[in-house]
Amino acid sequence: MATTVELDHRKRPPADSGLPLEPEMHPLVQRPHTLVSVGEALGDIVFKPHPRGWWLGFLAGFALLQMLLVAIAWLFYMGVGIWGINVPVAWGFAIVNFVWWIGIGHAGTLISAILLLLHQKWRTSINRFSEAMTIFAVMCAGMFPLLHMGRPWFFYWLYPFPNVAGVYPQFRSPLTWDVFAVTTYFTVSLVFWYIGLIPDLASLRDSAPKRIQRIIYGILALGWRGSAIHWRRYEKVYLLLAGLSTPLVLSVHTVVSFDFAVSIVPLWHATIFPPFFVAGAIFSGFAMVVALAIPIRRWYHLEDFITDHHLDLCGKVMLATGMLVCYGYFSEVWMAWYGHSLYEWGTTIERLFGPYGWSYWCLIFCNLVVPQLLWSRRVRRSDFWLMLVSIFVLIGMWFERYVIVITLSREYIPAAWGRYAPTIWDYATMFGSLGLFLTLFFLFVRYLPMISMAEMRELLPKNQGGGGGHSITENAP
Amino acid sequence: MNATEPTTAADRNGGKLYGLLAEFETSEQMVHAVRAAKEKGYRLMDCYSPYPVGEAADALDFPKSEMGTVMFLGGLTGAISGFLMQYWANAYGYSLNVGSRPYFSWPSFVPVTFEMMVLTAALTGLFGLIAICGLPCYYHPLFHSEKFARATKDRFFLCIEASDPRFDPVATREFLNSLQPLSVEEVPE
Numbered sequence: 001m002a003t004t005v006e007l008d009h010r011k012r013p014p015a016d017s018g019l020p021l022e023p024e025m026h027p028l029v030q031r032p033h034t035l036v037s038v039g040e041a042l043g044d045i046v047f048k049p050h051p052r053g054w055w056l057g058f059l060a061g062f063a064l065l066q067m068l069l070v071a072i073a074w075l076f077y078m079g080v081g082i083w084g085i086n087v088p089v090a091w092g093f094a095i096v097n098f099v100w101w102i103g104i105g106h107a108g109t110l111i112s113a114i115l116l117l118l119h120q121k122w123r124t125s126i127n128r129f130s131e132a133m134t135i136f137a138v139m140c141a142g143m144f145p146l147l148h149m150g151r152p153w154f155f156y157w158l159y160p161f162p163n164v165a166g167v168y169p170q171f172r173s174p175l176t177w178d179v180f181a182v183t184t185y186f187t188v189s190l191v192f193w194y195i196g197l198i199p200d201l202a203s204l205r206d207s208a209p210k211r212i213q214r215i216i217y218g219i220l221a222l223g224w225r226g227s228a229i230h231w232r233r234y235e236k237v238y239l240l241l242a243g244l245s246t247p248l249v250l251s252v253h254t255v256v257s258f259d260f261a262v263s264i265v266p267l268w269h270a271t272i273f274p275p276f277f278v279a280g281a282i283f284s285g286f287a288m289v290v291a292l293a294i295p296i297r298r299w300y301h302l303e304d305f306i307t308d309h310h311l312d313l314c315g316k317v318m319l320a321t322g323m324l325v326c327y328g329y330f331s332e333v334w335m336a337w338y339g340h341s342l343y344e345w346g347t348t349i350e351r352l353f354g355p356y357g358w359s360y361w362c363l364i365f366c367n368l369v370v371p372q373l374l375w376s377r378r379v380r381r382s383d384f385w386l387m388l389v390s391i392f393v394l395i396g397m398w399f400e401r402y403v404i405v406i407t408l409s410r411e412y413i414p415a416a417w418g419r420y421a422p423t424i425w426d427y428a429t430m431f432g433s434l435g436l437f438l439t440l441f442f443l444f445v446r447y448l449p450m451i452s453m454a455e456m457r458e459l460l461p462k463n464q465g466g467g468g469g470h471s472i473t474e475n476a477p
Numbered sequence: 478m479n480a481t482e483p484t485t486a487a488d489r490n491g492g493k494l495y496g497l498l499a500e501f502e503t504s505e506q507m508v509h510a511v512r513a514a515k516e517k518g519y520r521l522m523d524c525y526s527p528y529p530v531g532e533a534a535d536a537l538d539f540p541k542s543e544m545g546t547v548m549f550l551g552g553l554t555g556a557i558s559g560f561l562m563q564y565w566a567n568a569y570g571y572s573l574n575v576g577s578r579p580y581f582s583w584p585s586f587v588p589v590t591f592e593m594m595v596l597t598a599a600l601t602g603l604f605g606l607i608a609i610c611g612l613p614c615y616y617h618p619l620f621h622s623e624k625f626a627r628a629t630k631d632r633f634f635l636c637i638e639a640s641d642p643r644f645d646p647v648a649t650r651e652f653l654n655s656l657q658p659l660s661v662e663e664v665p666e
Contacts, residue, residue, distance in 0.1 A: 034631070035527060035630060035631035036630065036631045039630055039631075160562060160566050166570065166571060167571050168566035168567070168570045168571040169566065170567065170573055170575065171563040171566065171567050171585060171586055171589055172567070172575055172578065172582055172585040174588075176589070177588040177589055177592075180588070180589045180592040180593065181588065181592050183592075183596075184592040184593075184595055184596040187596055187599065187600070188595060188596065188599040191599045191600065191602070191603045192599070194603070195602075195603060195606065199527075199528075199629065202629045203527070203629040203630060205629075206626035206627070206628075206629045206630065207626070207629075207630065218615070219613075219615075222607060222612040222613035222614070223612055223613050223614035223615045223616075223617060224612065224629075225525055225614075225617060225619060225625075225628065226525045226526050226527060226628045226629055227523045227524070227525055227610075228511075228523060228524035228525070228526065228529075228530060228533040228534040228537055228539070229523060229534060229537060229539050229610075230610045231526070231528075231529035231530070231534065232529070232531070232534040232539055232542045233542045233543070233544050233606055233609060233610060234529070234606060234610075235529050235531075235542075236542035236544040236545055237542075237544050237548070237602045237603075237605075237606045240544070240545060240548050240598070240602060241599055241602055244552075244595050244598055244599060245595075247591075247595075248592075248595045251588065251591060251592070251595075255588055258588075454527060454528050455528070457527050457528045458528035458529065465503065465631060466528070467504065467528050467529070467530070
């Protein structure tokens with residue numbers, strides 16, 4: 001297998017021959033775009049009035065955001081007692097939503113970093129808005145543990161800082177690792193996103209029609225001139241950030257899974273948790289990418305850049321990661337049965353057929369049954385069906401975390417068993433966080449180029465003025 | 478960010494020049510030009526393009542970026558200080574006996590050490606890139622040129638700076654004109 005790949009690689013014409021690097025069956029950019037038309041199609045979006053779809057999405061998100069603000073204000077006044085959390089299920093919706101959101105963020109990093117290292121050029125059409133999605137999803141995720149603390153204004157106690165009491169965090173705890181993992185993840189995602197934005201901000205600065213736009217984009221662009229020396233440094237940093245983000249994204253969801261796996265709760269204390277969580281994160285994240293890409297490309301007429309082929313590939317990634325996740329479901333049940341542990345098996349029976357069994361079958365339907373549609377090429381290339389599958393996956397992955405957290409309701413001693421029911425404030429915070437996400441995302445679409453212009457220009461074939469591919473992995477010494 | 482009124486080299490700074498700016502339509506022409514200029518003996522020059530052109534950086538004798546070293550040192554500092562911070566905090570600053578585990582239980586310090594390494598490497602990358610490139614740089618002589626705005630869009634530029642020992646306003650202009658540029662322009666200091 002390895003030799004074939006190498007031979008293919010050698011057969012490729014040299015980058016400067018003017019020939020396309022690979023005979024593309026599916027061109028990544030439709031129609032003969034030029035350097036100028038790329039800017040007009042992608043950059044000028046932020047200078048033009050916005051389509052009705054934008055207002056629809058933004059106002060829906062903004063309305064939900066108000067609900068979040070009300071829910072948080074009431075929470076600060078009353079305390080976490082307004083939520084449905086109780087003693088066996090002390091984490092409740094807060095951790096379900098935390099894990100769900102942070103998982104969604106992971107697809108953005110996968111697209112921007114891992115696919116870059118793997119020379120997947122199709123990532124260029126979707127990496128910018130996926131990175132934005134990551135940042136906003138991590139913001140939504142980070143909110144939940146902070147609100148769940150009860151006294152969120154003391155959030156800085158999570159970090160080691162010199163204090164009079166001489167108290168420091170306990171670094172043997174996965175919860176402390178989580179603080180560092182999520183903080184690092186948010187910061188690095190922001191750095192990666194901003195560095196990617198600098199050349200595009202300079203491009204907007206130079207083409208903005210209004211003075212105020214030139215000033216604001218100009219300040220953000222830091223005076224970028226596109227110097228060859230600067231580009232070389234830039235590419236090096238970008239490549240190294242991709243190399244750092246790749247283990248980072250795996251480590252973040254691994255640490256998130258340690259929050260569960262390091263405990264001794266039956267079905268949580270499992271070695272499969274880290275890979276299982278990472279696969280699930282990418283599964284739901286790609287579903288969110290697709291659910292955002294389909295409406296956005298329709299509203300902004302970006303079919304030239306986000307082609308059916310791109311969505312087809314996203315569908316394939318969803319199918320593959322979905323099957324990995326389903327292997328995890330199988331493995332959990334198998335290990336419980338084969339392990340002959342009374343508690344493991346008893347908890348499994350409760351999970352499948354207990355009072356919350358319905359949520360397990362919901363998850364099986366959404367994550368195992370519905371994604372099988374993705375085997376069909378016609379489904380992967382249909383806006384409607386792909387959107388439908390993605391929404392099912394997003395719901396299914398939420399239920400997966402719900403099923404895991406609700407395990408706490410029945411574990412070892414029946415005397416300690418309990419029930420859990422979310423309150424209206426749980427729902428208000430959950431759907432409100434979706435509002436925060438949508439508001440931020442639509443503001444991003446409004447003010448920043450949602451597809452990287454510089455990378456798209458570089459991707460154009462040489463005879464259309466482009467660089468004929470990406471030099472970043474080949475040419476960033 | 479361009480000057481709003483057209484300026485000529487002569488009416489600014491007593492005619493002091495920053496350099497001569499040649500505009501090209503394709504990246505190949507720019508690369509050809511910078512190689513020719515290098516052969517002529519010019520050293521203080523730079524290319525400007527809307528997307529990275531590696532051959533140009535090679536021709537400018539910048540084959541390898543220093544950013545790798547910078548980020549490596551940043552990451553190393555973060556990893557070491559992150560590890561020592563945990564060691565100090567849990568062994569001396571606030572020593573906690575958790576299930577009789579040793580105070581210096583280094584395997585549980587690995588995740589945070591790794592996160593600190595990534596965090597500091599990324600931040601050094603960002604601030605190092607900005608600092609080493611001399612950014613933010615909101616005033617630059619090149620921004621006087623109206624045409625230069627297209628360097629972030631669809632044009633490729635070569636600027637030979639006036640501080641180059643071989644620079645001569647007339648000879649350099651003739652040389653640049655021989656490379657079939659779209660235009661050659663004087664950039665005032």
